[in-house]
Amino acid sequence: MHAHCSCIGMDSCVIPLRHGGLSLVQTTDFFYPLVEDPYMMGRIACANVLSDLYAMGITECDNMLMLLSVSQKMNEKERDQVMPLMMKGFRDAAEEAGTSVTGGQTVVNPWIIVGGVASVVCQPNDFIMPDSAVPGDVLVLTKPLGTQVAVNAHQWLDIPEKWNKIKLVISREEVEQAYQEAMLNMATLNRTAAALMHKFNAHAATDVTGFGIIGHARNLAQQQKNDVAFVIHNLPIISKMAAIVKAGGNLFGLLQGTSSETSGGLLICLPREQAARFCAEMKSSRVGLSGAMGHDGGAGDGQQAWIIGIVEKGNRCARIIDKPRIIEVPYRGSVVSAQEGSNNNASPPEVQLT
Amino acid sequence: MHAHCSCIGMDSCVIPLRHGGLSLVQTTDFFYPLVEDPYMMGRIACANVLSDLYAMGITECDNMLMLLSVSQKMNEKERDQVMPLMMKGFRDAAEEAGTSVTGGQTVVNPWIIVGGVASVVCQPNDFIMPDSAVPGDVLVLTKPLGTQVAVNAHQWLDIPEKWNKIKLVISREEVEQAYQEAMLNMATLNRTAAALMHKFNAHAATDVTGFGIIGHARNLAQQQKNDVAFVIHNLPIISKMAAIVKAGGNLFGLLQGTSSETSGGLLICLPREQAARFCAEMKSSRVGLSGAMGHDGGAGDGQQAWIIGIVEKGNRCARIIDKPRIIEVPYRGSVVSAQEGSNNNASPPEVQLT
Numbered sequence: 001m002h003a004h005c006s007c008i009g010m011d012s013c014v015i016p017l018r019h020g021g022l023s024l025v026q027t028t029d030f031f032y033p034l035v036e037d038p039y040m041m042g043r044i045a046c047a048n049v050l051s052d053l054y055a056m057g058i059t060e061c062d063n064m065l066m067l068l069s070v071s072q073k074m075n076e077k078e079r080d081q082v083m084p085l086m087m088k089g090f091r092d093a094a095e096e097a098g099t100s101v102t103g104g105q106t107v108v109n110p111w112i113i114v115g116g117v118a119s120v121v122c123q124p125n126d127f128i129m130p131d132s133a134v135p136g137d138v139l140v141l142t143k144p145l146g147t148q149v150a151v152n153a154h155q156w157l158d159i160p161e162k163w164n165k166i167k168l169v170i171s172r173e174e175v176e177q178a179y180q181e182a183m184l185n186m187a188t189l190n191r192t193a194a195a196l197m198h199k200f201n202a203h204a205a206t207d208v209t210g211f212g213i214i215g216h217a218r219n220l221a222q223q224q225k226n227d228v229a230f231v232i233h234n235l236p237i238i239s240k241m242a243a244i245v246k247a248g249g250n251l252f253g254l255l256q257g258t259s260s261e262t263s264g265g266l267l268i269c270l271p272r273e274q275a276a277r278f279c280a281e282m283k284s285s286r287v288g289l290s291g292a293m294g295h296d297g298g299a300g301d302g303q304q305a306w307i308i309g310i311v312e313k314g315n316r317c318a319r320i321i322d323k324p325r326i327i328e329v330p331y332r333g334s335v336v337s338a339q340e341g342s343n344n345n346a347s348p349p350e351v352q353l354t
Numbered sequence: 355m356h357a358h359c360s361c362i363g364m365d366s367c368v369i370p371l372r373h374g375g376l377s378l379v380q381t382t383d384f385f386y387p388l389v390e391d392p393y394m395m396g397r398i399a400c401a402n403v404l405s406d407l408y409a410m411g412i413t414e415c416d417n418m419l420m421l422l423s424v425s426q427k428m429n430e431k432e433r434d435q436v437m438p439l440m441m442k443g444f445r446d447a448a449e450e451a452g453t454s455v456t457g458g459q460t461v462v463n464p465w466i467i468v469g470g471v472a473s474v475v476c477q478p479n480d481f482i483m484p485d486s487a488v489p490g491d492v493l494v495l496t497k498p499l500g501t502q503v504a505v506n507a508h509q510w511l512d513i514p515e516k517w518n519k520i521k522l523v524i525s526r527e528e529v530e531q532a533y534q535e536a537m538l539n540m541a542t543l544n545r546t547a548a549a550l551m552h553k554f555n556a557h558a559a560t561d562v563t564g565f566g567i568i569g570h571a572r573n574l575a576q577q578q579k580n581d582v583a584f585v586i587h588n589l590p591i592i593s594k595m596a597a598i599v600k601a602g603g604n605l606f607g608l609l610q611g612t613s614s615e616t617s618g619g620l621l622i623c624l625p626r627e628q629a630a631r632f633c634a635e636m637k638s639s640r641v642g643l644s645g646a647m648g649h650d651g652g653a654g655d656g657q658q659a660w661i662i663g664i665v666e667k668g669n670r671c672a673r674i675i676d677k678p679r680i681i682e683v684p685y686r687g688s689v690v691s692a693q694e695g696s697n698n699n700a701s702p703p704e705v706q707l708t
Contacts, residue, residue: 103367
């Protein structure tokens with residue numbers, strides 16, 4: 001599920017064009033459904049494709065292609081119910097991103113596949129090459145971790161031997177809420193973060209997906225021009241997901257940062273003095289999806305972002321400190337606060353580094 | 355296997371950009387292996403993706419993405435043998451096309467899938483919108499038909515009940531030769547034809563793929579600005595393939611023009627007075643693949659093209675005349691000439707309309 005882009009260290013490709021200093025930036029991603037709602041799956045797939053552009057601070061997209069595989073195992077009625085919803089979700093997310101889906105292809109195959117291509121023609125100052133972190137920067141993350149855990153826990157509701165291992169630390173209702181929260185996060189575009197990267201002079205960024213937070217932090221560290229190391233102190237995690245992985249015996253390596261994320265947040269290297277303002281503006285931004293999802297989308301209904309680590313001098317590596325602070329990120333619309341979580345490491349969502 | 359591009363009637367999408375009159379043209383295609391040689395399969399997939407650009411007279415491509423699905427049913431050794439060859443074939447064809455593959459993705463899936471995306475940023479005079487055919491034009495086709503028949507006949511060598519139906523009209527050796535010929539044709543880029551479309555003032559073109567010659571002729575007719583109809587008189591077909599479909603009881607509708615083609619030729623509307631010169635220059639062009647395939651690639655080892663029909667006044671439809679002339683296209687490197695074919699309709703490859 002990870003790109004094999006030949007542009008070292010980037011999931012996006014930057015191709016110099018023959019016309020006036022312009023570059024073609026492209027990214028592609030396709031994967032298998034992981035949530036049950038086809039409409040949300042379409043939105044998530046689109047958000048995930050666009051995320052590679054957003055990680056470069058690119059806020060516009062000139063065109064998207066949608067690539068679909070319909071499962072041969074679905075009958076015609078199932079296809080007619082599922083595929084239009086998935087396509088609508090994809091298109092709606094593209095529209096929210098200010099772009100449109102013009103082109104694509106559908107094949108028949110044993111498994112459903114959904115994905116796409118995002119392309120944009122840029123001027124040099126439209127994008128931020130992810131290679132300029134300096135010691136003293138801080139690391140900001142724009143979505144909580146734990147999507148893989150939330151999606152799996154939701155499936156375990158129907159698998160007694162799995163459910164029995166975690167039911168002492170989480171209720172069925174909380175699993176449902178965590179799943180909804182994960183879905184909402186995965187479907188959220190990283191576009192606001194991309195715009196704020198320019199405003200607050202970001203030095204480098206990556207999106208967090210299949211390799212988990214530590215995998216992507218390492219990839220980003222490796223492509224830096226300066227001798228830097230990324231040290232992660234805080235792990236913002238969807239509420240109760242840390243408890244689940246502990247109850248299950250360190251599931252997915254979530255607390256080591258190796259748990260896969262789908263359509264995760266951006267991990268951004270920002271000058272220290274800019275980071276708090278970046279987070280504040282993320283929070284006050286109006287997020288399109290909230291409106292689309294029936295939330296009121298009013299002021300302050302923005303996206304949370306967390307300062308999770310620092311950039312030190314080092315040899316282009318990344319690590320999570322021993323006993324990182326777990327930030328329990330509450331379910332939106334729910335009354336569960338971080339302090340009420342079962343995890344002893346729980347902290348308020350906005351944390352300054354110690 | 356056919357594109358569902360929202361740009362009516364075109365497999366390529368033309369997106370106006372925010373920069374100086376430029377357009378982004380993109381096309382995507384992906385499909386399942388149909389030949390046994392993974393290297394050739396890679397070349398064919400790449401040629402097929404690029405073909406949509408060539409049909410618009412676009413000769414350059416700024417970037418390609420390669421999209422692969424590795425079959426979960428292959429063991430590691432099989433993967434290591436097959437996938438690198440397929441990727442090499444794709445890359446070699448891209449290189450021959452003067453472009454490169456920068457980006458893409460690989461997933462695991464029950465079936466092998468190979469395909470890609472081709473993108474180019476163009477000035478307005480780089481491409482020819484496929485909508486300007488006029489009565490009096492002629493229709494030119496740049497590769498012979500019959501790839502589906504050749505590929506299937508090759509599989510039937512090992513299926514007695516199938517083979518018994520056709521063995522009276524073709525030898526095993528001829529099936530092998532036809533298969534090689536089909537493979538060579540499918541792997542040939544339509545790039546020379548694209549360049550000559552500009553030189554000889556083509557009015558419209560399409561590539562011939564999954565819908566067969568008549569399907570694509572109809573699609574092309576429907577998008578014309580003028581009241582035209584396309585009438586096809588001649589069907590250039592890989593030698594003996596017409597005999598096979600007759601022996602099998604009108605297999606695939608080849609003689610009705612409905613047999614699928616993979617990476618077929620361009621069907622081009624050309625001013626009548628230009629068409630013969632177009633065909634002559636195709637023939638004298640030096641085709642890159644010949645060199646790559648170990649042929650000598652000398653002068654005259656170019657691609658054949660045939661005048662196959664005319665553009666009349668009409669209501670944007672296309673048809674094949676009753677009893678079209680079947681042009682038996684000999685296997686290259688073989689001594690079978692058109693006249694020696696078993697088909698009574700056999701004619702010399704270059705035919706003027708009567």
